[in-house]
Amino acid sequence: MSFHNEVLTYIPESCTRVDPSDANVDDSQDFKPGEASYWTGKIGSMIPGLVLGGICLVGFVLMLLWICVRCCRRRRLNSKPGAQKPGKEEGTQFLTSPADGGSVASAPPAFYQAPPGRRRRRWANVLAASLLLLSLASVGTGAWAMGESIMQTDTVISNFWDLVDQVEATINTAQQDLGTLSYSINLLQPAASKLRNAAPGLALAVANALNVTEAQAQQILDTVAGLPQDSMTEASTTINTTALPLLRDQILEVVHDVQDFESPTMTLQDKWRFVVFAVLFGLLILSVMVTTALCFWMRFGRWASALVAVTWFFNALVMLGGVGLMNGVVVISADACLYTETYIYHVVGTKISEPARSLVLGGMDYYFGVRNLTGIVNDTLTAKVDGYDPELAEAIFNQLTGSNITEVLVRAQQVNQTAEAFGGLDALNAQLARLRFFGVDAATIQVLQDGLTGLSGILWSTVGLVDGLRRASVEPIYHGFKGYLCCDVSTSGHWLYVSWTVAGSITLAFCVAATIRVVWQTFAPEDKGWVSAFDKVQPPPESELAPVGLGPEWVSGGVASTGPSKDSVGASGDLSDTFLDDKRDSSMPEAHPDGDVIGAAHDGSGGPLGVPPVLPQQPTPPAGAYPPIF
Numbered sequence: 001m002s003f004h005n006e007v008l009t010y011i012p013e014s015c016t017r018v019d020p021s022d023a024n025v026d027d028s029q030d031f032k033p034g035e036a037s038y039w040t041g042k043i044g045s046m047i048p049g050l051v052l053g054g055i056c057l058v059g060f061v062l063m064l065l066w067i068c069v070r071c072c073r074r075r076r077l078n079s080k081p082g083a084q085k086p087g088k089e090e091g092t093q094f095l096t097s098p099a100d101g102g103s104v105a106s107a108p109p110a111f112y113q114a115p116p117g118r119r120r121r122r123w124a125n126v127l128a129a130s131l132l133l134l135s136l137a138s139v140g141t142g143a144w145a146m147g148e149s150i151m152q153t154d155t156v157i158s159n160f161w162d163l164v165d166q167v168e169a170t171i172n173t174a175q176q177d178l179g180t181l182s183y184s185i186n187l188l189q190p191a192a193s194k195l196r197n198a199a200p201g202l203a204l205a206v207a208n209a210l211n212v213t214e215a216q217a218q219q220i221l222d223t224v225a226g227l228p229q230d231s232m233t234e235a236s237t238t239i240n241t242t243a244l245p246l247l248r249d250q251i252l253e254v255v256h257d258v259q260d261f262e263s264p265t266m267t268l269q270d271k272w273r274f275v276v277f278a279v280l281f282g283l284l285i286l287s288v289m290v291t292t293a294l295c296f297w298m299r300f301g302r303w304a305s306a307l308v309a310v311t312w313f314f315n316a317l318v319m320l321g322g323v324g325l326m327n328g329v330v331v332i333s334a335d336a337c338l339y340t341e342t343y344i345y346h347v348v349g350t351k352i353s354e355p356a357r358s359l360v361l362g363g364m365d366y367y368f369g370v371r372n373l374t375g376i377v378n379d380t381l382t383a384k385v386d387g388y389d390p391e392l393a394e395a396i397f398n399q400l401t402g403s404n405i406t407e408v409l410v411r412a413q414q415v416n417q418t419a420e421a422f423g424g425l426d427a428l429n430a431q432l433a434r435l436r437f438f439g440v441d442a443a444t445i446q447v448l449q450d451g452l453t454g455l456s457g458i459l460w461s462t463v464g465l466v467d468g469l470r471r472a473s474v475e476p477i478y479h480g481f482k483g484y485l486c487c488d489v490s491t492s493g494h495w496l497y498v499s500w501t502v503a504g505s506i507t508l509a510f511c512v513a514a515t516i517r518v519v520w521q522t523f524a525p526e527d528k529g530w531v532s533a534f535d536k537v538q539p540p541p542e543s544e545l546a547p548v549g550l551g552p553e554w555v556s557g558g559v560a561s562t563g564p565s566k567d568s569v570g571a572s573g574d575l576s577d578t579f580l581d582d583k584r585d586s587s588m589p590e591a592h593p594d595g596d597v598i599g600a601a602h603d604g605s606g607g608p609l610g611v612p613p614v615l616p617q618q619p620t621p622p623a624g625a626y627p628p629i630f
Contacts, residue, residue, distance in 0.1 A: 008341050008368065012479065015487035017494055018337045031339035032346065033332075045331040049324020052508065056316035059511055063309035066518070067302060127517060128296070134510035135292040139285050141506050145322075145499035146281035150274065152492040157269040159488055161262050164255060166477050170468055171252050175244060177464040178400070182239040184457025185232045185408070188224070191451025192232075194444070195225035205438035206448075210422065210431055220418055223411050224451045231405055238401040246356045246400075280321075281503075284314040288510060295517040304521070308514045315507045322500020329493035337486035341368055355402055363399050367474050393462040396469050409462060412455045425456040 002010070007023040032038050195202075198221065207217035287310045294304035341364075348360050365371045394406045419428040429452040435445045467473060 004338075007338065008370070009338055010341070010368075010479065010482050011337060012483045012486055015483065015491070016337065017490045018334045018486050020338075022334070023338045027335070028339040028342040031335050031343050033336075033343070034347075042328055042331060046324040046328045049319055049322065049327060052323055052504065053316045053320035056312050056319055056508065056511070059515065060309050060312035060316060063305060063312055063515065063518075067305045067309065070302060070305065124520075127513065127520070131292060131295060131510070131513045131517060134506060134513055135288050138288045138503070138507045138510045141499075141503040142281045142285045142288070145318075145503040146277050148495055148499040149277045149281075152495050153269065153273050156488050156492050157265050159484055161259075161266065163477065163480050163484060164258060164262075166480070168252070168255050168259070170474065170477065171247050171255065173468045174400075174465065175247050175252075177461045177468065178239050178243050178247070180457050180461040181397075181465070182236050182244075184454040184461060185236045185239075187450045187454035187457070188227055188408075189229065189232055189236075191447050191454060192225055192227040192229065194447040195221050195451070198225070198444070202440065202444070205435055205440050206432075208438050209434040210428070216418070220415060223415050223418075224448075224455070227411055228407050231403070231408055235397075235401065235403040235405045235408070238403040242356060242359070243401045246359070250352065250356070280314065280317060284311070284318065284503075284507065287311040287314060288507065291510075291514050295514050298517075298521045301518070301521055304514075305518050308511065308518055311507065311514065312511050315504055315511060318500055318504040318507065322497060322504055326493055326497035326500060330490060330497055333485055333489040333493055337482065337490060340482065340485065359399060359402055366399060367471055367478060369471075392470065393466045396465055397462065400465075400469070408458060412459045412462075415452070415455050416459055419452075425452055425459070428452060429456070 002008075004011075004020040004023040006025050007028045009020070009023060011018060011020050030038065030041070203214050203218040203221055206212075206221065207214040210217060287307055291304065291307040291311050294300060294307055298304060344364065345361070348357060348364065352360055394404070394409050397403065397405055416425055419425040422428040422431060429449050432445060432448050432452070435448070436442065
């Protein structure tokens, strides 16, 4: 226990993740867990998790909307009479024969350039590799986070209830000792009063019964008779009106209120935490694996979109729980570690009324090491009578009750020392029964025996109070609670925060990559794998390019022009001078400045030679249909 930046606190340096230099007076005054303002002030520590969790929820909602848009688009296309199936290009068309009821459709632009197929495939491979690596990392970190969560919460709840049980046992023992002390005082009062007015000859009878000198017998009787009546009355009254109600009705009642949560929390530790962690991360891992498979083979686009949406949702829970909630637990546990003592002083000062308030505040000063109750610095018990120390016992009793029973304890010690020669107070008490052989009446014998029984009860009840309530006995419980806050909760919260954050961040990147893949497939609906079906289209057969011995006819600038016929191609079969060029990444002929196609037959006037025949209608080759030839 020491002051850090003027804040009194104890921090177990051996295991804590809390830096004592973080303590400051302003924060210690703001640490009031019983007020809503404290919790609202800690929302800032959860903002990163709330933001990332919100992003994942937005991704989840957008993917649901995307699924709706896909379904509506498919339904609308299918509802049109004679509509093509989704995925068929409806752009530029070849010329169709009027005899077949065709017409001139829109032709390729003069400078038509297809997207480079090789570049498309390269980006597709990059996306494929990224998605695969991210999925493996997401599955691995998800499994790690699940295992770390189970391990870190294995004993964190049960350790807390062990400490609570220790507090309850200490308070119950103190109650029993105080009750015994009150009962013993009540026995001593009539004995002391009777002996003050004892009949002559009682000392001689006691001496004969105990086989001691008359002087020694008179000393025993005077010790009991000299017990201060007022002090005993005050002590008994204070025990029953202040000390016992404080322990029973305030401190122990709070302990019992807390223990009402033991059963459900232990059920959570023993059973439900496994279910929560296994379901959350198990479903997250499963959704990542299935999503990866569906995104690699886009046979079921709508299912892939649905699985991506599900992954977004589960990752939102991880982000909100890990980056948000667990970070808040780390921050709050650090505050509890630094400012628990300050908060206890605040609660006692505001919730407990006098005279109990002063007693509790004084006890806290004693247990927190602010002051000592006696001159014994280390509060160890001296070995006067089995560890009995009247000075410390009186100090603890005075701290509990506010009463002074020093003289009672000193006289009890004196009688106990005398009784050692007879084997102790109990043995001495048994020998007093022989007084009946020396003319002492039964009532007087009973009073004497009650007096010795009371002295014995006072002696050993105060020994119990000292043993149970001295600083050396209470300090382990206090240090255990601080170790629980500073070590157990803080460390467990930290590793949960780290593991959940890492798993959630990697899964967030995976969700982005999977979303890109799904959107890619939607814009390229015939793409069933990573290389688009468009990139796999081969040039049309030669019979389609030059039917009936004529070259293909293209519309350029609104005028039909004739390409070279099959016979005009050289013997080498090189088509590089016609509509394929192995030096260009284009599948379409290049436009001539005059509006014709390079390689088309011309007459002397620069126009097309003859009237071209009208070819059967052909579908316009989609973008990237003709990959470059290398």
